[in-house]
Amino acid sequence: MSAFPVRHLAIVGATGAVGRECCAILDQRGFHADRVTLLASQRSAGAVINVGGADRTVEVLQPADFEGVDIAIFSAGAETSRRFAPIAVQAGAIVIDNSSAFRMDPTVPLVIPEINPGDLDGQRGIIAVPNCSAIIMLMAIAPIHGRFPIKRIVVSTYQSASGAGARAMHELIEQTRQHLNGESIRPVVFPHPIVFNLFCHNTVIGPDGYNGEERKMIDETRKILHAPDLSISPTCVRVPVLRAHSESINLEFDRAVAPDAVRELLCRAPGVRVVDDRVNNRFPMPIDATGRDDVLVGRIRQDASRPDGRGIDLFVSGDQLRKGAALNAVQIAEHIATGIRPRVSVAQ
Amino acid sequence: MSAFPVRHLAIVGATGAVGRECCAILDQRGFHADRVTLLASQRSAGAVINVGGADRTVEVLQPADFEGVDIAIFSAGAETSRRFAPIAVQAGAIVIDNSSAFRMDPTVPLVIPEINPGDLDGQRGIIAVPNCSAIIMLMAIAPIHGRFPIKRIVVSTYQSASGAGARAMHELIEQTRQHLNGESIRPVVFPHPIVFNLFCHNTVIGPDGYNGEERKMIDETRKILHAPDLSISPTCVRVPVLRAHSESINLEFDRAVAPDAVRELLCRAPGVRVVDDRVNNRFPMPIDATGRDDVLVGRIRQDASRPDGRGIDLFVSGDQLRKGAALNAVQIAEHIATGIRPRVSVAQ
Numbered sequence: 001m002s003a004f005p006v007r008h009l010a011i012v013g014a015t016g017a018v019g020r021e022c023c024a025i026l027d028q029r030g031f032h033a034d035r036v037t038l039l040a041s042q043r044s045a046g047a048v049i050n051v052g053g054a055d056r057t058v059e060v061l062q063p064a065d066f067e068g069v070d071i072a073i074f075s076a077g078a079e080t081s082r083r084f085a086p087i088a089v090q091a092g093a094i095v096i097d098n099s100s101a102f103r104m105d106p107t108v109p110l111v112i113p114e115i116n117p118g119d120l121d122g123q124r125g126i127i128a129v130p131n132c133s134a135i136i137m138l139m140a141i142a143p144i145h146g147r148f149p150i151k152r153i154v155v156s157t158y159q160s161a162s163g164a165g166a167r168a169m170h171e172l173i174e175q176t177r178q179h180l181n182g183e184s185i186r187p188v189v190f191p192h193p194i195v196f197n198l199f200c201h202n203t204v205i206g207p208d209g210y211n212g213e214e215r216k217m218i219d220e221t222r223k224i225l226h227a228p229d230l231s232i233s234p235t236c237v238r239v240p241v242l243r244a245h246s247e248s249i250n251l252e253f254d255r256a257v258a259p260d261a262v263r264e265l266l267c268r269a270p271g272v273r274v275v276d277d278r279v280n281n282r283f284p285m286p287i288d289a290t291g292r293d294d295v296l297v298g299r300i301r302q303d304a305s306r307p308d309g310r311g312i313d314l315f316v317s318g319d320q321l322r323k324g325a326a327l328n329a330v331q332i333a334e335h336i337a338t339g340i341r342p343r344v345s346v347a348q
Numbered sequence: 349m350s351a352f353p354v355r356h357l358a359i360v361g362a363t364g365a366v367g368r369e370c371c372a373i374l375d376q377r378g379f380h381a382d383r384v385t386l387l388a389s390q391r392s393a394g395a396v397i398n399v400g401g402a403d404r405t406v407e408v409l410q411p412a413d414f415e416g417v418d419i420a421i422f423s424a425g426a427e428t429s430r431r432f433a434p435i436a437v438q439a440g441a442i443v444i445d446n447s448s449a450f451r452m453d454p455t456v457p458l459v460i461p462e463i464n465p466g467d468l469d470g471q472r473g474i475i476a477v478p479n480c481s482a483i484i485m486l487m488a489i490a491p492i493h494g495r496f497p498i499k500r501i502v503v504s505t506y507q508s509a510s511g512a513g514a515r516a517m518h519e520l521i522e523q524t525r526q527h528l529n530g531e532s533i534r535p536v537v538f539p540h541p542i543v544f545n546l547f548c549h550n551t552v553i554g555p556d557g558y559n560g561e562e563r564k565m566i567d568e569t570r571k572i573l574h575a576p577d578l579s580i581s582p583t584c585v586r587v588p589v590l591r592a593h594s595e596s597i598n599l600e601f602d603r604a605v606a607p608d609a610v611r612e613l614l615c616r617a618p619g620v621r622v623v624d625d626r627v628n629n630r631f632p633m634p635i636d637a638t639g640r641d642d643v644l645v646g647r648i649r650q651d652a653s654r655p656d657g658r659g660i661d662l663f664v665s666g667d668q669l670r671k672g673a674a675l676n677a678v679q680i681a682e683h684i685a686t687g688i689r690p691r692v693s694v695a696q
Contacts, residue, residue, distance in 0.1 A: 209649025
């Protein structure tokens with residue numbers, strides 16, 4: 001892919017949890033654009049965010065905003081993306097979309113730069129950032145799949161409040177305070193209390209009994225790995241954690257795979273950090289993953305339920321706002337801007 | 349089994365989280381003993397607990413305490429059980445042991461009264477209460493296994509603080525307060541911060557990479573189901589929940605099994621309540637399981653990763669202190685005392 005000069009960058013949904021993280025990551029990684037426009041809904045307009053060394057006022061999102069924009073990073077939900085992304089593309093921008101709106105569109109690439117950067121080749125238009133749970137799982141399993149093709153995945157998630165946005169994180173904190181004070185709890189963002197509780201991911205349950213998040217993990221994993229027949233059974237669960245998702249992953253192969261071979265692959269994988277200290281019982285934890293670019297992977301072991309050696313168990317934690325959303329979007333923007341593969345994470 | 353009169357009942361570890369729950373459950377279920385002796389370590393002696401309508405002072409545990417005791421329920425950890433249970437048996441008591449000390453002893457029955465009450469037949473001496481995670485999983489899967497033999501289990505747990513005792517529950521509350529106040533957090537009971545975090549169960553990791561809790565789930569499930577070759581891969585995780593454990597369970601069978609057939613079996617199973625409301629996205633949650641006798645089971649669905657129909661996924665929540673420990677112990681005591689199978693739970 002040839003380099004693509006970024007004169008004008010727009011951030012849509014700049015005041016949300018992912019939008020703010022995008023702004024921070026652009027600065028942390030030294031991403032340069034001559035001009036940065038921050039956009040949000042009427043409710044959030046007027047906020048001031050510092051990007052590229054300058055305080056910038058967030059403006060109300062309007063169709064005319066995309067004139068002259070080279071790259072627009074959308075993090076304002078599927079409805080906003082469905083309405084404004086085609087307008088931005090029409091105006092000549094490349095849209096990097098954090099929402100689910102276009103992910104399964106066969107004409108839209110769904111990209112994790114460490115895994116399938118080739119899917120960006122020749123693309124203009126809309127580029128989709130995958131679902132956060134799918135990204136965090138894939139960072140750990142794609143390097144394995146490249147060497148030992150995975151046949152089947154059983155995964156259970158431990159998903160943080162941040163996946164439902166800044167208001168959900170606030171709700172977890174507020175409910176915690178209410179619980180400690182003996183006050184009654186009235187969930188607003190989540191359908192159930194989240195303090196000292198956990199529940200099935202709050203997306204629509206399909207006729208097959210899988211919720212929307214689980215369906216995304218299945219469909220998006222297959223698309224990203226170009227493996228339409230890969231077998232996956234996810235169970236997606238919301239837990240009272242602020243901003244890193246964890247996942248317990250069971251992998252099945254067609255032949256025996258040694259844990260040491262998996263560990264070696266993961267030690268070399270970009271964007272992955274192996275945390276697998278059996279002596280000190282130190283493995284991936286959300287508090288260690290929070291604010292980091294790398295996805296932490298550990299508990300790498302032979303599946304005890306498969307004496308034929310054809311199973312591997314893993315546990316991962318990754319920052320939902322960073323690699324699960326904002327970082328992945330910025331990495332795509334870097335890829336487009338520089339025409340080279342993204343740098344291995346720097347903010348460790 | 350013939351009836352066994354309970355003139356004298358002893359509770360060892362009466363001031364702990366499980367011991368206190370035992371006292372409450374004995375009263376709730378109207379369990380009668382002519383005399384009740386409450387025992388604990390020096391540190392906790394002198395506390396007063398109301399059982400059987402009378403305030404009783406907790407005494408320091410001594411070897412001579414078991415003279416004349418018919419049933420002694422031990423909930424004071426493996427070390428205390430290893431030291432005092434043989435003394436109690438020598439003195440003529442039946443010991444119901446909540447610790448892990450004797451569970452895998454081939455001469456000791458390991459019993460969930462709804463599942464393998466026959467293992468109590470003719471037993472005096474020590475009777476072991478299984479590990480809480482094993483009990484909560486088995487309440488859901490044993491009724492299925494009885495009709496459709498299970499070949500393989502992949503399970504990931506979401507375990508509450510109560511499994512590590514009253515001090516651990518206190519630590520979760522205290523750390524939460526500290527976090528909200530911006531104070532620094534110093535874990536004492538758990539090896540890592542538990543507030544807004546989760547981690548691998550804090551037991552020793554074996555050479556195969558499985559932790560002690562996972563090993564218990566494997567070994568005890570096989571013993572209770574009399575299925576020494578059953579294949580199981582557990583991942584046991586501690587989460588910031590107060591007192592109910594949840595588990596995401598994937599089951600594999602030798603032939604196709606329909607979710608409706610599973611649901612029907614579970615609707616009829618004693619000690620189980622099916623909570624599987626797809627329309628309202630209401631499934632088992634720790635806050636709903638807390639304080640209940642029944643283990644909640646839901647998210648019953650065909651495993652999407654097995655087009656041959658040979659897989660079922662489930663999600664369960666059960667009160668770790670009740671069915672996971674104290675209730676199961678009292679049910680065993682009832683079984684011994686009355687010579688009949690335990691009543692189906694009443695405290696709903």
